[in-house]
Amino acid sequence: MAATxxxxxxxxxxxxxxxxxxxxxxxxxxxxxxxxxxxxxxxxLELLVAAGYFRARIKGLSPFDKVVGGMTxxxxxxxxxxxxxxxxxxxxxxxxxxxxxxKIVSVLPKMKCPHRLxxxxxxxxxxxxxxxxxQWLVKRAIxxxxxxxxYIRAYSVSQFQKTHSIPEDNDFMQRKxxxxxxxxxxxxxxxxxxxxxxxxxxxxxxxxxxRVHSTLLEYGRRYGFSRQAKQDKAxxxxxxxxxxxxxxxxxxxxxxxxxxxxxxRIKTLMTGMxxxxxxxxxxxxxxxxxxxxxxxxxxxxxxSEYAEKQSERSAEDRPERFGAAQQHRRLxxxxxxxxxxxxxxxxxxxxxxxxxxxxxxxxxSKLMEAVNFTEKLHKELSxxxxxxxxxxxxxxQKLRALVAMNENLKNQEQEFRTHCRxxxxxxxxxxxxxxxxxxxxxxxxxxxxxxxxxQYNTDREKLQKIRLLLARRNRExxxxxxxxxxxxxxxxxxQYQKRFIELYGQVAATHKETKQFFTLYNTLDDKKVFLxxxxxxxxxxHDNFLQAMASSGAREQFLRQMEQIVEGIxxxxxxxxxxxxxxxxxxxxxxxxxxxxxxxxxxYFKTVKDFKEECRKNEMLLSKLRAKGxx
Numbered sequence: 001m002a003a004t005x006x007x008x009x010x011x012x013x014x015x016x017x018x019x020x021x022x023x024x025x026x027x028x029x030x031x032x033x034x035x036x037x038x039x040x041x042x043x044x045l046e047l048l049v050a051a052g053y054f055r056a057r058i059k060g061l062s063p064f065d066k067v068v069g070g071m072t073x074x075x076x077x078x079x080x081x082x083x084x085x086x087x088x089x090x091x092x093x094x095x096x097x098x099x100x101x102x103k104i105v106s107v108l109p110k111m112k113c114p115h116r117l118x119x120x121x122x123x124x125x126x127x128x129x130x131x132x133x134x135q136w137l138v139k140r141a142i143x144x145x146x147x148x149x150x151y152i153r154a155y156s157v158s159q160f161q162k163t164h165s166i167p168e169d170n171d172f173m174q175r176k177x178x179x180x181x182x183x184x185x186x187x188x189x190x191x192x193x194x195x196x197x198x199x200x201x202x203x204x205x206x207x208x209x210x211r212v213h214s215t216l217l218e219y220g221r222r223y224g225f226s227r228q229a230k231q232d233k234a235x236x237x238x239x240x241x242x243x244x245x246x247x248x249x250x251x252x253x254x255x256x257x258x259x260x261x262x263x264x265r266i267k268t269l270m271t272g273m274x275x276x277x278x279x280x281x282x283x284x285x286x287x288x289x290x291x292x293x294x295x296x297x298x299x300x301x302x303x304s305e306y307a308e309k310q311s312e313r314s315a316e317d318r319p320e321r322f323g324a325a326q327q328h329r330r331l332x333x334x335x336x337x338x339x340x341x342x343x344x345x346x347x348x349x350x351x352x353x354x355x356x357x358x359x360x361x362x363x364x365s366k367l368m369e370a371v372n373f374t375e376k377l378h379k380e381l382s383x384x385x386x387x388x389x390x391x392x393x394x395x396x397q398k399l400r401a402l403v404a405m406n407e408n409l410k411n412q413e414q415e416f417r418t419h420c421r422x423x424x425x426x427x428x429x430x431x432x433x434x435x436x437x438x439x440x441x442x443x444x445x446x447x448x449x450x451x452x453x454x455q456y457n458t459d460r461e462k463l464q465k466i467r468l469l470l471a472r473r474n475r476e477x478x479x480x481x482x483x484x485x486x487x488x489x490x491x492x493x494x495q496y497q498k499r500f501i502e503l504y505g506q507v508a509a510t511h512k513e514t515k516q517f518f519t520l521y522n523t524l525d526d527k528k529v530f531l532x533x534x535x536x537x538x539x540x541x542h543d544n545f546l547q548a549m550a551s552s553g554a555r556e557q558f559l560r561q562m563e564q565i566v567e568g569i570x571x572x573x574x575x576x577x578x579x580x581x582x583x584x585x586x587x588x589x590x591x592x593x594x595x596x597x598x599x600x601x602x603x604y605f606k607t608v609k610d611f612k613e614e615c616r617k618n619e620m621l622l623s624k625l626r627a628k629g630x631x
Contacts (some may be wrong), residue, residue: 040127044070044134051138063125067134068100074137075107078144097123108133111140153403154377155384160400168411192219196273214269255328305337537565 041063048056048070055073056066101119108117115132122130196218205211388396488496541562548558 037125037127040131041067041125044127044131047134047138048073051141063127064097064123067125067127067130068097068104068122071104071134071137074134074141075104075111077141078111078137080107080111094123113137151380151384152387154373155381155388156396156399156403157407158377159388160403164400164404166404166408166411168408168415194219196270198273202271202273210269213265214273217266217269218273255325255332259328259331 044067045056048066051070051074053070053073055061056070058066061069098119101122104122105117105119113133113136115136117129117133198214198218205214544558548554
């Protein structure tokens with residue numbers, strides 16, 4: 001029974017009860033710790049320190065105080081109330097710990113924590129189940145802190161804008177007033193002026209095209225004859241073309257007829273109009289000065305076009321055979337050129353209109369977002385004002401100055417980007433104008449462009465080759481880096497050594513524990529043998545006692561046997577004491593050897609530490625030498 005109870009399996013991580021050997025000495029048994037629990041504890045403490053709970057660094061606190069304090073700090077940071085005061089209740093009793101963990105667990109469902117946790121898991125330091133809860137709390141605390149930071153920043157900006165303004169805002173208001181005034185002046189200058197007015201008793205215009213012509217003539221604009229009328233008349237003329245006339249003469253006659261019909265139509269419309277008052281059609285000297293100042297570039301362009309037309313007219317006036325036809329062609333070319341210019345202006349205005357419309361929509365959406373954000377800020381304004389009352393005025397002043405500086409830098413950056421875009425647009429327009437002026441027949445420019453393209457293609461191929469070479473070198477570097485990473489570094493070797501030492505310690509503890517069990521078993525087995533011998537001896541004495549007492553000879557023989565038994569017991573006792581002394585001497589000798597080995601171990605550790613320090617100094621000196629060599 002005793003032998004079977006010696007080798008009962010013990011639970012890992014549990015402590016043995018007080019056990020004593022045959023001499024009455026306490027048997028020392030080492031305990032084991034769960035490495036996975038320790039790893040999770042270290043990860044929990046790292047998370048809490050990274051989140052800002054630096055109390056977890058204090059080495060004097062127990063793991064329970066660190067973990068529970070970190071969880072309470074995270075819950076408080078997330079704006080949830082919990083009735084806990086950990087500042088003066090460190091190393092609490094079991095009852096206080098249980099009450100504290102129950103309060104924490106009751107708050108977690110209110111925070112909608114996805115992980116379940118029981119009070120006994122916290123009190124029993126079950127870090128494997130505590131870790132996901134702490135991880136979620138740290139994430140929630142960081143998100144809450146960022147959100148509150150945004151609210152405080154927005155509130156500080158709104159408070160600053162109530163009483164202060166930056167120079168850029170003042171400049172913008174001044175420029176806004178000036179721009180509005182300029183736009184109003186330009187609109188006033190270029191507003192349409194009515195020169196004629198249709199009389200009341202004039203004939204009523206039936207078709208829409210005639211009404212359009214009449215309205216344009218009232219404002220001094222002559223509208224060319226319509227395409228439809230031109231096509232209709234051309235078809236009519238084709239039907240009655242004289243077979244004997246050449247095609248050139250027929251076209252000239254058609255153009256003359258169309259021009260004459262248009263002139264007649266304009267005269268007919270003008271007969272039903274009257275001139276407006278002299279004040280409405282008169283131009284003052286200041287108005288002429290403004291027009292000349294605002295449209296100097298257009299005047300130059302019109303002057304150049306007038307010179308070209310004058311030269312064309314002088315060249316065309318020489319032959320007198322087809323004078324009316326040539327005059328009509330000049331008029332048609334002029335009108336076509338004006339139509340092209342106006343079409344181009346219309347396209348530009350449409351593009352600007354679309355751009356302004358998109359900017360308007362974007363500004364409208366931004367305005368709605370700003371209005372919603374302002375309403376949201378007003379809702380939380382009271383809470384932030386309470387925070388401001390309790391905050392430090394110097395810190396608020398410093399914060400306002402920093403916010404003003406930040407907004408100033410943002411505005412400067414935006415203005416710089418706008419200026420860069422405008423400058424880029426201007427330069428691109430200048431390039432296009434230069435390309436148009438230079439023309440497409442410039443041979444030297446084409447040759448130069450071809451040389452530039454050729455050089456560009458050559459450099460591009462060279463760049464591609466360099467990129468391929470760089471990719472090959474990067475692959476080689478990556479292969480070498482992987483080979484270097486396969487070799488363990490000094491820190492990894494130190495970690496391996498530490499793990500091997502821990503494993504060796506655990507194996508030594510297990511070996512020592514097993515050896516103690518074997519020693520105890522052998523001792524008890526010897527004790528059992530001796531007790532069995534003693535019982536057998538007593539039984540034999542008891543059985544032979546009555547026979548020995550029957551006669552005197554048997555009695556003397558019995559006494560001699562007893563004396564021999566006693567003498568044998570004394571000799572065995574002497575042998576055992578001698579063996580005990582030998583074992584004691586051997587123990588003392590082994591103890592002396594153990595102390596010498598401990599001294600050597602301490603010397604070894606001291607030597608290794610000195611060696612590491614010298615290696616560190618050597619690496620520092622080598623890095624300094626490399627830096628000097630590189631400089």
